Amino acid sequence: MAATDPGAAVGSQPAEPPFGDGNGYGGGNGYGNGYGGGNGYRYGESGDIHATSEDLVPQTDPVGAGGDPGDLTTPSRGGGRRAARQTKRRRIPAWLEIVGYVVISLTLTSLIKTFLVQMYYIPSPSMEPTTYKGDRVFVDKLSTWVGGAPARDQVIVFHDPHNWLMSSAGSTGGAINLPDVLAAVGILPDQHDDLLIKRIIGVAGDTIECKTQDGPVYRNGVALDESSFIMNGKQGMPCYNGVYKVTVPAGNLWVLGDNREHSGDSSWNYLKKGGDAGFVPTKNVVGHVVGVVSWLRADHPAGS
Secondary structure, eight states, X not given: OOOOOTTSOTTOOOSSOOOSSOOOSSSSSOBOSOSSTTOOOOBOSSSOOOOOGGGOOOSOOSSOTTSOTTOOOOOOTTSOOOOOOOOOOOOOOHHHHHHHHHHHHHHHHHHHHHHTEEEEEOOSSTTTTTSOTTOEEEEEOHHHHTTOOOOTTOEEEEXXXXXXXXXXXXXXXXXXXXXXXXXXXXXXXXXXXXXXXXXXXXXXXXXEEESSTTOOEEETTEEOOOTTTSTTXXXXXXXXXXXXXXXXXXXXXXXXXXXXXXXXOHHHHHHHHOTTTTOXXXXXXXXXXXXXXXXXXXXSTTTO
C-alpha cells in the first residue's frame, strides 16, 4: 500500500511516486510502467500510458543471437534481429600472382611482336645515313598482315631472298641461348642472320635504270632526286654498282641501300649474279620501318 502524507488534503497527489505497482504519477502526463515490473518508460501525451518492453529494441547486441561477438543486430518492429556476417575471401598465393603476371606480360609482348611492331638491330652501314650500324629500328608488321602493299621509298626489313648474305638463312642450329629466347618474345631486338634492311626503289611493273655510275637512278623514265637520304647527298653515287635497266616482275620489289657504295642490294646482286637474283619477293617482307633508336649504339654521343 502506498505511503501518504498525513498533513495533505484529501484528494491531493501523494508526496512521493509509488513503487512496485507499475502505475504512473496520475491522470496527467507522466511516466508509465516506469518503476514497477521492469518495463521501460515513455513520455505520454494523455492520461493513459502505454509502454511495454517490446516497444524498445536494443540497437546493438555485443554478444549476438548465437553467442558470436562478431554478430551485429539491427532494430526491427517486432524485436527480431538480422545478422550481417563477414565472408572471408580466399587470397591467391603471392608467388602464383607473380607467375600469372609474367605469363600474361610475355604473351602480350609476343603478340605485339608477331602482329604489330617489332624492334630489329642494324648490323651494317649499308643504310647510312638513314640508319647506322648498331641502331635499333621499329618495324610496322600490321600493314603486312592486313594486306598493305609495300610502297616506293619505304625502308623495309625483309628475309634474304637469294642468299644475298652468302650464308645459310635462318638459325645456325646451335644451342638456344637467353638472347635468342628474349628476342623471340620481343624483349630484345631480333638479330636473325637472314634479315636485311633496304629502301624500295621500284614495285611491280616499274622500270628502273642506271645510265651512268654517277646516276641518277631513273624510274619509269623519270630521274629520281635521292639527295635527301643517300650517303653524301648530292655528291653521292646513286648508281655506284654499275649500269643496268630492269623491269620489276609481278610480286617483286627492287631495293637499294642508302649507302650505295657499301650495299649488297638489288643492283649489286643483279649485276653479279644475273637472272632474278636482284628481285625481292613481296612475301619476304617483314614490315616497314616506322622509327629509329640511335642513342643505344656505342658510338652515339648519348649512348657513350
